[in-house]
Amino acid sequence: MCGIVGYAGFRDCSEVLIHALTKLEYRGYDSAGIAVFDNGKIKVCKSQGKLEMLKAKMEREGRPQGHVGIGHTRWATHGEPSDVNSHPHSGAKVTIVHNGIIENYRELKEFLSSKQVKFVSETDTEVVAQLLNYYYDGNPLDTIIKTIGELEGSFALGIVFEDFPEQIYAVRRESPLIVGVGKGENYIASDVPAILKYTRDYYLLDHDEIAVLSSEGVTIYDEHKEVVTKQLMTADWDEDAAEKGGYEHFMIKEIHEQPNSINMTVKPRVEDGLPNLSECGITHENIKNFKNIFVVACGTAMHAGMVGKYVIENLARIPVTVDIASEFRYRNPIVGKGDLVIIISQSGETADSLAALRLAKSLGAKTLAIVNAKGSTIAREADMLIYTHAGPEIAVASTKAYIVQLAVMYLFGFELALAKGRITEEKCRELTSALLDTPELIESILKNDLEKSQYISTQLITADSLLYIGRGLDYALSMEGSLKLKEISYIHSESYAAGELKHGTISLIEPGMPVIAVATQPELLEKTVSNVVEVKSRGAMVVLITREDFKIDENAYDYRIDIPATDDTLMPMLAAIPMQLVAYYTSVLRGNDVDKPRNLAKSVTVE
Ligand code: G6P
Numbered sequence: 300m301c302g303i304v305g306y307a308g309f310r311d312c313s314e315v316l317i318h319a320l321t322k323l324e325y326r327g328y329d330s331a332g333i334a335v336f337d338n339g340k341i342k343v344c345k346s347q348g349k350l351e352m353l354k355a356k357m358e359r360e361g362r363p364q365g366h367v368g369i370g371h372t373r374w375a376t377h378g379e380p381s382d383v384n385s386h387p388h389s390g391a392k393v394t395i396v397h398n399g400i401i402e403n404y405r406e407l408k409e410f411l412s413s414k415q416v417k418f419v420s421e422t423d424t425e426v427v428a429q430l431l432n433y434y435y436d437g438n439p440l441d442t443i444i445k446t447i448g449e450l451e452g453s454f455a456l457g458i459v460f461e462d463f464p465e466q467i468y469a470v471r472r473e474s475p476l477i478v479g480v481g482k483g484e485n486y487i488a489s490d491v492p493a494i495l496k497y498t499r500d501y502y503l504l505d506h507d508e509i510a511v512l513s514s515e516g517v518t519i520y521d522e523h524k525e526v527v528t529k530q531l532m533t534a535d536w537d538e539d540a541a542e543k544g545g546y547e548h549f550m551i552k553e554i555h556e557q558p559n560s561i562n563m564t565v566k567p568r569v570e571d572g573l574p575n576l577s578e579c580g581i582t583h584e585n586i587k588n589f590k591n592i593f594v595v596a597c598g599t600a601m602h603a604g605m606v607g608k609y610v611i612e613n614l615a616r617i618p619v620t621v622d623i624a625s626e627f628r629y630r631n632p633i634v635g636k637g638d639l640v641i642i643i644s645q646s647g648e649t650a651d652s653l654a655a656l657r658l659a660k661s662l663g664a665k666t667l668a669i670v671n672a673k674g675s676t677i678a679r680e681a682d683m684l685i686y687t688h689a690g691p692e693i694a695v696a697s698t699k700a701y702i703v704q705l706a707v708m709y710l711f712g713f714e715l716a717l718a719k720g721r722i723t724e725e726k727c728r729e730l731t732s733a734l735l736d737t738p739e740l741i742e743s744i745l746k747n748d749l750e751k752s753q754y755i756s757t758q759l760i761t762a763d764s765l766l767y768i769g770r771g772l773d774y775a776l777s778m779e780g781s782l783k784l785k786e787i788s789y790i791h792s793e794s795y796a797a798g799e800l801k802h803g804t805i806s807l808i809e810p811g812m813p814v815i816a817v818a819t820q821p822e823l824l825e826k827t828v829s830n831v832v833e834v835k836s837r838g839a840m841v842v843l844i845t846r847e848d849f850k851i852d853e854n855a856y857d858y859r860i861d862i863p864a865t866d867d868t869l870m871p872m873l874a875a876i877p878m879q880l881v882a883y884y885t886s887v888l889r890g891n892d893v894d895k896p897r898n899l900a901k902s903v904t905v906e
Pocket residue numbers: 597598599600643644645646647648649652695696697899900901902903
């Protein structure tokens with residue numbers, strides 16, 4: 300989960316690489332570096348810390364001048380973030396940048412050490428650079444093919460050979476990589492936003508394919524050195540979509556983009572008032588007979604699955620198990636023919652989610668991917684695919700990608716319930732129409748609850764720890780609320796089923812401790828409120844997120860955030876918004892780097 304870029308063209312290469320890396324910083328930001336052919340010689344400049352540090356270093360020491368080069372932004376896996384462990388890494392004749400993990404790097408390092416090769420860093424990447432150098436025989440393509448034949452693990456590599464100053468080489472296995480195509484200039488990048496300033500056309504590189512780029516063109520080879528003809532793709536969003544557009548942070552911009560993302564995701568999948576997912580390979584016939592459903596994902600995507608479980612079980616009456624992907628893949632799950640495994644992933648590249656997908660397929664289950672990144676590995680490998688159309692999400696903390704994952708879980712749940720005859724067509728129309736109305740309701744929440752959320756954040760900033768509580772759908776949602784807050788504010792937070800509090804966790808409550816309670820379900824309201832009263836009477840400072848039409852005793856809470864009412868099932872789509880706002884403002888007030896929280900990366904392509 301690093302970002303790699305490369306450029307061969309007529310522009311100032313250092314400038315292009317730095318620009319492209321700023322668009323990939325969400326993938327890692329603990330060090331950065333570039334290598335550019337400067338007067339025919341590879342000149343490397345790299346630095347620990349965010350891209351700004353590299354830029355400052357380049358100002359101080361002089362930037363490499365040239366038109367061909369590669370760059371990297373790192374999220375450390377092997378070796379701490381330091382100048383020496385930063386990419387690019389070099390052997391005598393070759394310099395590389397790498398995203399991924401080389402699993403057998405220890406064996407390879409031992410082998411190379413036995414051949415008197417010396418290493419300067421602790422990285423697995425340097426081993427690849429030295430191996431390429433070891434096999435280098437004057438022919439870059441042969442050298443790359445031989446080298447990758449010995450690598451185990453995941454990689455996307457950008458490579459330059461000292462003897463070929465006009466060219467960059469790229470190869471991938473598991474880790475994502477695209478090849479951008481311009482006029483008189485070509486690019487490589489881990490993700491599309493990196494190249495959008497220059498071109499929207501790109502190729503998706505497949506496993507073990509090797510791209511050779513110069514200013515004049517791109518040739519792609521397979522591992523047998525056969526030239527491969529690829530379909531040229533065109534990004535369907537422009538650079539503005541990946542810019543802050545006047546907002547202070549990407550996160551708040553993305554929060555405001557949610558109504559549009561829902562419209563883009565839902566509207567094209569509704570026909571005659573009912574869900575129609577046939578363009579995604581989903582028909583009543585092929586979904587109505589599943590015995591069990593598993594939703595497997597990581598982080599926020601897994602939380603979307605938690606809401607999906609309540610929706611599907613409630614409406615379609617099929618048992619749904621939600622699994623954390625890293626657990627699912629190693630717990631010998633009882634999954635097989637007749638089961639459906641749904642993988643949810645914004646990036647479509649998360650290593651554990653991808654492994655879970657492959658495991659599910661190998662066990663004979665049908666797979667459905669719910670993915671935001673077009674052409675990503677998970678999207679390509681699943682049997683059925685529903686794209687979410689959130690557009691590019693840059694902030695590490697997910698907001699708009701989450702809301703559309705929810706929207707898709709709803710659409711799918713409605714369709715499944717109808718296919719199984721568990722709800723009538725009329726009910727399905729009612730639910731679908733309520734889903735179509737959520738963008739407007741979210742607009743009103745963004746207008747009416749912004750200041751309140753800001754104010755409540757001022758009451759949270761000094762907390763050491765807080766709790767999110769709720770029941771049923773509200774509990775599923777509060778898991779995401781809690782994650783949002785902790786990942787960007789660095790305040791410890793836990794989500795708890797409200798009814799379970801008294802079995803231990805309530806002992807944590809002490810005067811002033813914030814508790815954020817979510818109560819949007821009429822049937823559970825009384826019970827949740829009585830749990831709220833239990834914590835309030837023990838001194839908790841209670842923030843209640845609830846429906847505007849609910850009458851609740853004012854003594855039960857300290858602050859109340861009202862959201863409009865819609866169908867009960869759909870309330871999480873609305874209640875999510877104040878949670879996101881509270882997390883955002885708390886992080887801002889604490890002076891944190893909201894879009895790039897410490898220790899995190901947006902796309903986790905390692906185990
Ligand atoms: C990382 C991100 C999370 C994200 C999770 C799963 O941990 O920081 O925001 O939810 O990965 O990512 P995916 O791309 O599979 O949705």
